[in-house]
Amino acid sequence: MQRIEHIYINGEFVIPNGQEWFDLHNPSTEEVIGQVRLGDALDAQRAIAAAKAAFPAWALTSREERIEALRRMHRAVAAKEEELLEAILVEYGAPMARGRSMATYAADVIAQAINVLEAFEFEEQVGMARVILTPLGVTGLITPWNSNAGFICNKLATALAAGCTAVIKPSEMSALQTQVVVRALHEAGLPPGVFNIVNGRGNVVGEEIARHPDVAKISFTGSSAIGQHLVKTGADTMKRVTLELGGKSPTVVLDDADFQAVMPLVLQAGFLNSGQACIAGTRILVPRSRLAEFERIAKEGVSQIQSGDPRNADTDIGPMVSQKQWERVQRYIRIGQEEGARLLSGGEGRPEGLHAGWFVKPTIFTEANNRMRIAREEIFGPVLTIIPYEDDADAISIANDTDYGLSALVLGKSPERCMNLALQIDSGRVLINTLAHEPRAPFGGFKQSGLGREMGRWGMSAYLEPKTLVTYDPLK
Numbered sequence: 001m002q003r004i005e006h007i008y009i010n011g012e013f014v015i016p017n018g019q020e021w022f023d024l025h026n027p028s029t030e031e032v033i034g035q036v037r038l039g040d041a042l043d044a045q046r047a048i049a050a051a052k053a054a055f056p057a058w059a060l061t062s063r064e065e066r067i068e069a070l071r072r073m074h075r076a077v078a079a080k081e082e083e084l085l086e087a088i089l090v091e092y093g094a095p096m097a098r099g100r101s102m103a104t105y106a107a108d109v110i111a112q113a114i115n116v117l118e119a120f121e122f123e124e125q126v127g128m129a130r131v132i133l134t135p136l137g138v139t140g141l142i143t144p145w146n147s148n149a150g151f152i153c154n155k156l157a158t159a160l161a162a163g164c165t166a167v168i169k170p171s172e173m174s175a176l177q178t179q180v181v182v183r184a185l186h187e188a189g190l191p192p193g194v195f196n197i198v199n200g201r202g203n204v205v206g207e208e209i210a211r212h213p214d215v216a217k218i219s220f221t222g223s224s225a226i227g228q229h230l231v232k233t234g235a236d237t238m239k240r241v242t243l244e245l246g247g248k249s250p251t252v253v254l255d256d257a258d259f260q261a262v263m264p265l266v267l268q269a270g271f272l273n274s275g276q277a278c279i280a281g282t283r284i285l286v287p288r289s290r291l292a293e294f295e296r297i298a299k300e301g302v303s304q305i306q307s308g309d310p311r312n313a314d315t316d317i318g319p320m321v322s323q324k325q326w327e328r329v330q331r332y333i334r335i336g337q338e339e340g341a342r343l344l345s346g347g348e349g350r351p352e353g354l355h356a357g358w359f360v361k362p363t364i365f366t367e368a369n370n371r372m373r374i375a376r377e378e379i380f381g382p383v384l385t386i387i388p389y390e391d392d393a394d395a396i397s398i399a400n401d402t403d404y405g406l407s408a409l410v411l412g413k414s415p416e417r418c419m420n421l422a423l424q425i426d427s428g429r430v431l432i433n434t435l436a437h438e439p440r441a442p443f444g445g446f447k448q449s450g451l452g453r454e455m456g457r458w459g460m461s462a463y464l465e466p467k468t469l470v471t472y473d474p475l476k
Contacts, residue, residue: 001032001033001034001035002024002033002034002035002176003034003035003036003037004034004035004036004037004175004176004179004199005037006037007039007043007047007197007198007199008182008185008186008195008196008197008198009043009046009047009050009193009196009198010046010050010053010054010192010193010196011186011190011191011192011193012192013182013186015037016037016038016039016040016043016198016199016200017039017040017042017043017046018037018038018039018040018042018043018200018204019037019040020037020038020040020201021035021036021037021038022035022036022037022038022172022175022199023035024036024091024173024175024176025091025322026090026091026093027091027092027093027318027319027320027321027322027357027358028093028309028310028318028319028357028358028359029356029357030323030356030357030358033090033091034175034176036172036175036199037199038172038199038200038201038204038205039198039199039200039204039205040200040204040205041204041205041207041208043198043200043205044167044169044198044200044204044205044208044209044212045208045212047167047196047197047198048138048167048196048208048209048212048214048215049214050192050193050196051138051139051165051166051167051193051194051195051196052137052138052165052214053193054165054191054192054193054194055135055137055138055164055165057191058135058160058163058164058165058191058194059134059135059163059164061163063117063118063120063122066117066160066161066163067114067117067118069160069188069190070110070113070114070117070157070160070161071114072188072189072190073110073153073157073160073184073185073188073190074107074110074111074114075188076184076185076187076188077106077107077110077153077181077184077185077188078107079184080180080181080183080184081103081104081106081107082103083180084102084103084106084149084177084180084181085099085100085102085103087149087176087177087179087180088102088103088149088177089310089311090176091173091174091175091176091177092145092146092148092174092177092318092321093274093310093318093319093320093321093357093358094273094274094310094318095274095310095312095315095316095317095318096310096311096312096313096315097313098273098274098318099310102147102149102150103149105147105149105150105153106149106150106152106153106181107153108439109150109153109154109157109439110153110154110157112157112439112440112455113154113157113158113160113161113460114157114161115440116158116161116440116456116457116459116460117161117460119457120161120457120460122464126468128470128471129468129469129470130468130469130470130471131466131467131468131469132466132467132469133461133464133465133466133467134163134464134465134466134467135162135163135164135463135464135465136162136164136216136217136240136463136464136465137164137165137214137215137216137217138164138165138166138167138214138215138216138217139155139159139164139165139166139167139215139216139217139218139219139463140166140167140169140209140210140212140215140217140218140219141155141156141159141166141167141168141169141218141219142168142169142202142206142209142218142219142220142221142222142230143155143168143169143170143171143174143221144171144221144222145171145173145174145321146273146276146277146278146321147273148170148171148174148177148178149174149177149178149180149181151221152168152170152178152181152197153181154454154455155168155219155454156168156185156195158454158459158460158462158463159219159463160190160194160195161460161463162460162463162464163463163464164216164217164463165193165194165195166194166195166196167195167196167197167198167209167215168195168196168197168198169198169199169200169202169205169206169209170197170199172199172200172201173321173322175199178197178199182197202226206226206230207233210229210230210233210234210239211233211234211236211237212237213237215237215239216239216240217239217240217241217242217462217463218230218234218239218240218241218242219241219242219243219454219462220241220242220243220244221243221244221245221278222245223245223246223378224245224246224378224403224404224448224449227243227245227448227450227451228448230243231243231451240462240465241451241452242444242450242451242452242453242454242459242462243444243450243451243452244278244406244443244444244445244449244450244454245278245404245406245445245448245449245450246278246378246404246406246448246449247278247279247280247378247404247405247406247407247445247449248282248283248375248376248377248378248402248403248404249269249279249280249281249282249283249404249406249407249408249409249427250281250283250284250285250398250399250402250408250409250425251266251269251270251281251283251284251285251408251409251411252285252395252399252408252409252410252411252421252425253266253284253285253286253287253294253411253412254287254392254395254410254411254412254413254414254417254418254421255287255289255290255412256412256413256414256417257411257412257413258413259290259293259294259297260297262411262433263297263298263301264301265409265411265433265434265435266281266284266298266301266409266411267298267301267302267305268435269281269409269435270282270284270382270384271305271316271317271362271382271384274317274318274319274320274381274382275317275329275360275379275380275381275382275383276320276321276325276380276381277380278378278406278407278449279406279407279429281384281407281408281409282378282379282383282384282385283370283375283384283385283387283398283399283402284298284364284384284385284386284387285387285388285389285395285398285399286386286387286388286389287388287389287390287395288388288389288390291366291386291388294386295344295366295386298344298345298364298386299344299345299364302344302345302346302362302364303345305317305362307351307354307359307360307361307362307382308351308353308354308359316362317359317360317362317382318359319357319358319359319360320358320359320360320381321358322358323358325358325380325381326358326359326360328379328380328381329360329379329380329381329382329383330348330349330360332373332374332377332379332381332383333346333347333348333363333383334348335373335374336365336368336372336373336374336383336385339368339372339373339374340367340372341365341366341367341368341372341374341385342365342366342367343363343364343365344364344365344366344386345361345362345363345364346360346361346362346363346364346382346383347361347363348361349361360381360382360383361382362382363382363383363384364383364384364385364386365383365384365385365386366385366386367386367388368385368386368387369387370387370398370401370402372385375387376402376403378404392417392420392421395421396421396424396425399425399426400424400425400426402447403447403448404445404446404447404448404449405426405427405428405445405446405447405448405449406427406428406429406444406445406446406449406450407427407428407429407430407431407445408422408425408427408429408430408431409430409431409432409435410422410425410430410431410432410433411433412433415432418432418433419432426446426447427445427446427449428442428443428444428445428446428449428450428453429441429443439455439456440455440456441455441456442454442455442456442458442459443455443459
């Protein structure tokens with residue numbers, strides 16, 4: 001059993017002031033596999049002070065110096081891919097294919113930040129004014145358990161590229177992944193204090209970051225409720241915020257679609273990351289005139305979805321991250337039945353043959369409407385809801401009738417018709433006949449799915465503040 005006792009402050013692994021030990025579980029077996037010692041408010045204050053002290057020098061570094069530092073980070077994180085994969089499989093339970101992509105993503109996002117920095121324009125002449133984009137200062141980076149390592153590397157690489165320093169509060173449930181990443185970043189040899197990592201609870205370490213006057217910006221990925229709290233708390237010190245929050249993403253299947261051909265995309269979108277993804281396409285909008293046909297093909301498709309051991313190459317869906325999350329998903333499956341939706345596949349309990357682990361049957365409800373809780377609330381598990389619609393206008397109305405607006409998927413044969421619908425859906429991202437991700441494009445949400453954008457030059461800009469310089473030359 002692993003015991004993780006150190007946090008990382010001012011370039012050193014240090015024992016935290018906090019005394020609480022948090023149990024780490026293998027969600028596939030429910031066994032305790034380790035413990036992590038959590039930091040407290042004093043540890044957060046020490047980390048913030050270190051980042052504040054390191055900021056003036058880091059903010060003055062050249063583009064070339066930052067690129068070289070990021071390249072060292074990239075090499076160090078890439079070298080830990082196998083170790084990171086093992087941590088993801090054991091601690092999070094992602095299926096092997098998904099786990100591998102998560103392990104490679106951590107280094108990939110650093111490479112993407114380098115590409116953005118190489119081409120980024122920090123200065124612009126506007127009439128007689130010179131506008132310079134300057135780094136904000138100390139940033140508080142708070143990451144979730146469903147892709148902890150990738151979010152640490154993405155947020156940190158972007159903040160450092162912009163000239164900011166950072167205090168990172170990773171998910172305490174992902175301490176094995178965090179440990180791998182911290183060791184890699186330490187080996188990259190960045191200046192002390194430029195980045196600091198404090199394991200701890202959100203209502204302790206996260207709260208201190210949100211309230212502290214020396215933190216200029218927060219970047220948070222997680223639930224909408226916590227995002228709202230961070231906005232309110234940070235308002236007292238006028239913190240800049242980037243929030244990537246929840247979603248209830250619609251998959252709009254048009255009546256000209258080949259259901260057999262598009263079903264793999266429908267199910268991949270819905271069951272992405274074992275359903276534990278803010279962008280998962282959990283509301284499936286289907287033309288009422290072809291509902292029975294879609295149900296038949298969907299039921300057949302789900303019968304091929306395998307839940308189980310993440311190390312098995314045939315596994316599509318792994319366990320929920322915790323017992324609490326498993327119980328939440330089970331509760332929503334009961335709610336769906338109580339609301340009158342019909343189970344097309346799946347249901348309560350573990351999949352057949354699995355007697356331990358926080359596994360959920362891949363579940364699809366049908367004969368649902370958009371007023372049901374299973375259609376409106378983020379479940380964060382492999383539970384999909386089919387909602388019939390009458391025509392394109394009705395599909396758009398249902399798609400937009402949500403508190404969220406993070407991602408959407410449109411599937412159909414006519415590119416023009418798909419594009420027309422996509423332009424009318426209120427979402428930060430709309431995919432058309434693909435699940436491909438473009439890392440150079442901005443990512444973020446409308447409504448309660450967040451504030452601001454990550455990725456590409458938009459993500460970099462979120463860590464910078466424009467400064468206008470106007471010079472009077474009496475000789476002109």
